[in-house]
Amino acid sequence: MIIIDFKTKITKNFVRFQEKKVKNKYQDIYDIKGNFKDAYPTKLSINGVDQIVIKQEDPNTLRILFEDKKNLKTIYFTNNNRVVLKVLDVKENTIKNSVKVSKSPKVYKPGLNKVVVLDAGHGGKDSGAIGRGKKMYEKYAVFDVMKYLEDALKRRGYKVYITRNSDKFIKVRHRTVLANKKKADIFISIHANAAHKSKVDKLQGIETFFLSPARSARAKRVAALENKSDIRKMSGSSKKAFLESLNRPRITASHKLSIDIQKNMLYSARKIHKDVVDSGVREGPFWVLVGAQMPSVLIEIGYITHKKEGKRLFNKRYQEALAVGIANGVDSYFAKNP
Ligand SMILES: [Zn+2]
Incomplete structure (x- = not known):
């Protein structure tokens, strides 16, 4: 039976x-x-x-x-x-x-001996971006996706640590501390995007960022939003941390990881909704990635301010599809860069 x-x-x-x-x-x-x-x-x-x-x-x-x-x-x-x-x-x-x-076939565990630190953006007093509906806060949507991702990666054999396991505030600069302490192989920060009032009906799509000095106005704008909870003048030591985190091999690895994650996340998301927009891989100056001593990316899982996409970000099935896509991207990255 x-x-x-x-x-x-x-x-x-x-x-x-x-x-x-x-x-x-x-x-x-x-x-x-x-x-x-x-x-x-x-x-x-x-x-x-x-x-x-x-x-x-x-x-x-x-x-x-x-x-x-x-x-x-x-x-x-x-x-x-x-x-x-x-x-x-x-x-x-x-x-x-x-x-x-x-x-059968024998279950392949791509994550064996790999350590991943997952960071759900914002939390506590910092709601992150705010959607159109009641309590449609970024901090909730990204937490759910992070939990699905944690599950998926653990099932594939990865050792996974998370920066927050509840709705609590954590300073941006403290988020990579855990990743460094655990000697993580990669660091993934999950966020949702927000558009300016005049563009809420227009802007949608998922994108993956890796750390670099801002190149485009767009990257600067997204970074400014995500950095908001931790605004401070760049002191001598943070400038040093910023520059140190920007060594070439790490940028290259982060770029590769971004490409694998973006591609797989999009593929998985489109299994649920064919019209998901691909906003691509971009580089930007994100504080949360500064100081991470390993390849690290920041994912914007969609625009919380967009009527249709914002709603999807709170749908369990869609959240899980995003998480499975990210996990597939991580597998793909390690398969090529063991
Ligand atoms: Zn965010």
Whole structure:
């Protein structure tokens, strides 16, 4: 018996059944409308059934396939959030004593021995950018995405530290301290963008920044917004920290990381909404990245001030898609730069 719990109520309309004969084997295939988190192709072997495969067939379809030389009878039923699939011809006691779960292909853990520090922007008295709806604060949206990202990276074997685990204020310059202390391999700060009143209907899109002296007016403007909670004159020591954090290899690595994150985040976000705007990879003078002794990026997950995008930033499914995309970007970066 296979029991799958979904987050929403499942009806028979969600399940499509088909029977096939492939060579000398019979297949019972169940396609269930839904997304199974991390559905690596999983093979279960149960005495009496040659093969049971569970996999994400496409982003919206979870496939469960029973295969056997005998023409097995399978049934299913739904009960609220649950789908139960049952093989009828197999004796209960043989299953009970011989269930062997094996994952195939072997699960690749790209994050092994890698340390990542995640920073959800703002917090506490600093709400960050403010959206159109009630309590649509940047600090909440970025925290949720950060938590999904933390989960995704941990599942892939990364060691993950986070700068805040609640709605609390942390000075911008203290955020990289943790990353340095933990000797992180990369530092990722997550933010949401805001447009000037005159442009709220126009500006939308996701973009990824890496630290450098500002080049464009646009980068300067975004940096000014994100630096707001920590305005101070550049003292001698912070100037030194700024310059030190700008060594060439680190800029190059941060640039590469930005490209991988932006590309994958966009791809994943567009699986949910095709019209997500790509605002690209940019460089900018962000305080939060100053002082990080490792490749570091700042992600703007979208414009909280945009009517449609702002709303999406508070949608759990979209938040998770962004996080999975960022995690894929991190994997991709380490695959190329081990
Ligand atoms: Zn921000």
